[in-house]
Amino acid sequence: MEKAQAVPTASLPKTYEPQAVEGKWYRFWEEGGYFKPRPNPSRKPFVISMPPPNVTGALHLGHAITATVEDILIRYHRMLGDETLWVPGEDHAGIATQTVVERLLAKEGTDRHKLGREAFVERVWQWVHQYKHRIQDQHRRLGASCDWSHERFTLDEGLSKAVREVFVRLYEEGLIYRGERIINWCPRCMSAISDLEVNHVDTPGKLTYVRYPLKPVEGHEGTEYISVATTRPETILGDTAIAVNPKDPRYKDMIGRLAILPVIGREIPIVGDEAVDRAFGTGAVKVTPAHDPVDFEIGQRHQLPAIQVIGFDAKMTPEAGPYAGQDRYEARKNLVAELERQGLIVKIEDYTVPLGHCQRCDTVVEPLISKQWFVKMAPLATPALGAVKYGQIRIVPERFNKTYTDWLENIHDWTISRQLWWGHRIPVWYCDSCGEMTVSREDPSACAHCGSEAIHQDEDVLDTWFSSWLWPFSTLGWPERTDDLLRYYPTSVMETGYDIIFFWVARMVMSGIHFMGTIPFDTIYLHGLVRDAKGEKMSKSKNNVIDPLDVMDKFGTDALRFTLATSSTPGNDMKLIEDRIIGNRNFANKIWNASRFVLMSTAGVGEGIPAIDAVQPQTLADRWILHRLARLVQSVTRLIDDFQLGEAGRQINEFFWSDYCDWYVEISKVQMQGDEHLRETTAGILRSVLDQSLRLLHPFMPFVTEEVWQHLYQACVPEREAWPASALIVAAWPYADALALDENAEQQFALVQEVVTRIRDARNQMNVEPARRIPAIMAVGAALAMFEEQTPLIEFLARTEKPQLFSELAEKPEQAMSLLAGSVEIYLPLAGMLDLAKELERLNKEIAQAQQEVGRLQGKLANENFVAKAKPEVVEREREKLAAQEERVGKLKERRAELGG
Structure with a gap:
């Protein structure tokens, strides 16, 4: 395959500019075909179907974390050598998209009814084409390495064919039916919506107790009443019965009698039904079936x-x-007023009502009887339950198993018809002659029952989720037996937010098992929601929405991706804090600057980038960094395989910033002053560990790592082989070299690190000038030989004179600060760190001031009048101040004694 060109400049520029790098490398990858699956018969394909974002506008942070997590997994498996396929796509988003376009039409002074259905749908298609490309470009900005040649849209011809096949097949199996049932109706969208599209919001309301007169019967004198409690008095007008629990002794004798409906005057029966909760209200409930x-x-x-x-x-x-x-x-307000006038209100109480709101437009929904199309869900739910119960599908994190199971065990039939024009038209035709229905995979020209051509198609469209529940296999060509379907189904991981486990994930499991005969994926990875820095959900009304494009423009894509990845854990919400993004932008700069140093400092020293298992370490630091790298590769590989991506990223960051940059790169400045062999070994390790680190980081921070890696290989391996080894995106994932593991080196170097750290801390405490070298005396016990080899490092890293090393000391040095690092005793002669006379003078002044404050506080507390009249908490605060000052005097005197004063 011909490789797209994106040759880096000869040397890394002084500063990292994300905008100069990101677009260049994405074009290079895409044009070079790096996102396409590379056949590998020896390994199982790794496949992800991207949750298709709605075509209603720009991507938000929820899409950004989805794209980040999935891209990390795809890039990781691509580097492992797996045949990877990431299928991108977009959802037509029925209600949402129609609503947006209708708003645009309203601004133009028209509406869909004036345009007509055909013209309106064409207008929506124009809008979709514009925003579909916008969403794709935003995914490119995020670095999503999906195979754009596989891009799908839920209204594509192929997916539309799949939707029709599913509808007809379920109808033929008796699992789709049309009937009059209570559905959720949105009065603003003017459409039925499913239970899952209703948000229940606890809202302050009223519980109104109303008396219904009973129809007189022989033997009962005077007017009798039965009282009910309701949160919706306006529905009284539609009551057709009053129900009581047949086990309730209060109403046992009333069952079978008639009540008179207030205002309307209709006679309604009192019935016994065990569904009535005896504890609610009066124990009698009004029945409004509609x-x-x-x-x-x-x-x-x-x-x-x-x-x-x-x-x-x-x-x-x-x-x-x-x-x-x-x-x-x-009507509610007016009816309650009339009931009060008639003396039929018993009482009205405050009551919290769980009001259902349309998820799309937030309008309060109405439960209404409507003739709609439904899917029988119970037969489909049973196999889907078993898939998780018996371990065919793993949910990450595992606690969502219960959420998944509870919903499927209590599932209701799914209302799939929507009173819209935008979407998959229901493939049902009604005959004007015989009244029968024709359900067909192809548009019929005549009634299948009587042959009449006087037929018309159902006006409704299917619920948007009816197309997306087929996503894992419809995107691969089903119902045709395509090569893609045979090769890439089932997919590997379904990664999405936990908030759509019902809407989409469980339904995909049901459809996959039913139509493909097997699960659609073996792992469900659920990420949490991205919240603002205060932990609040982002919304336009709160003015706290963060646009990922703005973040990428300001800090770079890698910084946003690494923040999203490392701030989250599976299934838990995360706070997006700008300081973390800034910190990760600084990390990208650290990668850049460290790489620049390595390229400059090793130029002309040795050859190439040695394979990590071919490196021959010479020093303790060499052995230590190779051991740490091997441990890191083991840990990160295990963590990614276990979907602990945040912890994997954090460990790579810690290794690169601390172990590699703060320690080994600094140590290399000493080792590069050694003989030729040591210089070549050090240069080889610097390059090799940098190479391996960039590979580990690439799935998380693809742009900066590709840019640096290309410079590294251009400088060190200019004649490297052509595609696919010409890009980091397809470079081999690091493997843990077991031979590099060296626990002894880990323990020994950890002791050297502690010694250096303790001396550095002491220097800071004493405010020693950074350039000043200080004397150091150390009792190192049995580690004498090791420390003798490490003295050049200690001198350089801790800014000391050549340390005086002893197995043990007969006498402790006088006027020296004593430190302990593990079993090593460290003595820093104070005369070498500061002017003793000036320090003693300063200490004496501080002691005098502190003693004066002690005297003042003691006098105040000795005053019985103060102690008796002041508030107890004030007296206690003064006692705490005294204790603190006395402690300070003691510490200052100890310090003076250490200096011989």
Whole structure:
């Protein structure tokens, strides 16, 4: 394959500029075909289907974390040598997209009805083409290394064919039916929505107790009443019964009697039904089958009529009598006033109501009876339950197993029809002649029952999720038996937010098992939500939405990606804090600057980049850094395989910044002053460990690592082989060299590090000038030979004179600061660190001032009048001040004694 060109300059520029690097390397990867699967018959393909973002606008941080996590996994498996396929795509987003375009039309002074269905759909397609490309470009900005030749859209011809096949097949199997049932209706979207598209919000409301007169019966004198409690008084107008629990002794004798519906005057029966909660309200409940799911079921059991008093526009219907045409909440207010006037209100209490809101537009939904299309879910749910229960599918984190299981065990039939124009049109045709339905994979020209050509298609479209639940296999060519489908299904990982485990993930498991005969993926990875720095959910109303494009423009894509990856753990929400992004931008700069130093300091020394298992260490520091790298590779590989991506990233950061840059790179400045062999070995280790570090970091920070890696190989291996080894994106993932593991080197060097750190801390404490070298005396016990070899490092790293080393000391040096690093005793002669006379003078002044304050506080507390009259907490504070000053005097005197004063 011909390789796209993106040759780096001869040397790394002084500063890292993300904008100069990111677009260049993405074009290089994409044009060079690096995102396409590379066949590897010896390994199982690794496949991810990208959760398709809605085409309703720009990507947000939820998309950014999805793209980051999936790209880390894809790049990692690509480097492992797996045949990787990441399928990108977009969702047509029925309600959301239609709403956006209708708003645009309103601004133009028109609407979809004036345009007509065909013209409106064409207008939506124009809008979609514009925003689909915008979303794709934003994914490119994020570095998403998906195979764009496999890009799919849920209204593509192939996916539309899959949707039709599924609808018809489920209909033929008796799993899709049309019927009148209670559904969730959004009066603003003017469409049915599924249970999952309803957000229940606890809202302050009222519980109204209403008396219903009973129809007089022989033997009962005076007016009798039965009282009910309701949060929706306006639905009283549609009551067709009152229900009590047959086990409730309070109402046992009332079952079978008739009550008179207030205002309307309709006679309604009192029925016994065990669904009634005896503890709620009065224990008697009004039954409105047309406006409540539980009431609908009661109505079915008792053959009650269903009277709809709230219309699909949320206004009262003619069945509401004098309130017809009023808004539902206006009617509530007016009806309660009338009931009070008639003396039928017993009491009204404050009550928290879990109001259902449309997820799309936040309008309060209405439960209404409507003729819709439904999918029977119970038969599909059973195999999906077993897939997780018996370990065919793993959910990360595991605690979401219960969430998944609970929903499937209590699943309801799925309302799949939507009263929209944008989407997959329901493939059902009604005959105007015989009244029968024709359900067909292809558009029919005549009725399948009587042959009449007088047929018309169902006006509704299918729920958006009805196409996306097929995503893992419809994107690969199903229902055709394509090569892609045979090779790449089932996919490997479904990675998405935990908030759509019901909407999408569980449904994909159901459809995959039902239509493909096997699970659609073996792992479900659920990430948390991205919140603002205060932990609040981002929303436009709070003005706390962060645009990922703005962050990338300001700090670079790698900084955003690394922050998202390392600030999160599976299934937990994360806070996006700007200081962390700044810290990770600084990390990208650290990678750049360290790499620049390595390239400059090793130029002309030795040849190439030695394979990590071919490096022959000469010094303790060499053995230590190779051991640390081997341990890191083991740990990071294990963590990524276990989906602990955040911890993997944090460990790489710690190794590169601390072990490599702060220690080995600094040590190399000493070792590069040695003989030719030591210089070549040190240069080889610097390059090799840098190479391995860049490979480990690449899935997390692809742009800066590719740029640096290319410079490294151009400088050290200019005649390297052509594609695919010409880019870091396809370089081999590091392997842990077991021979490099050296616990003894780890322990010995850790002791050297502690010695250096303790001396550095002491220098800072004493405010010793950075350039000044100080004497050091050390009792190192049995480690004498080792420390003698390490004296040049200690001199350089701790800025000491050549340390005086002893196995043990007969006498401790006088006027010296004593430190302990493990079993090593360190003495720093103070005369070598500061002017003793001036330091003693300063200490004496501080002691005098502190003693004066002690005397003042002692006098204050000895005053019985103060102690008696002051508040106890004030007296206690003064005692604490005294104790602190006395402690300070003691420490200052100890310090003076150490100096011989």
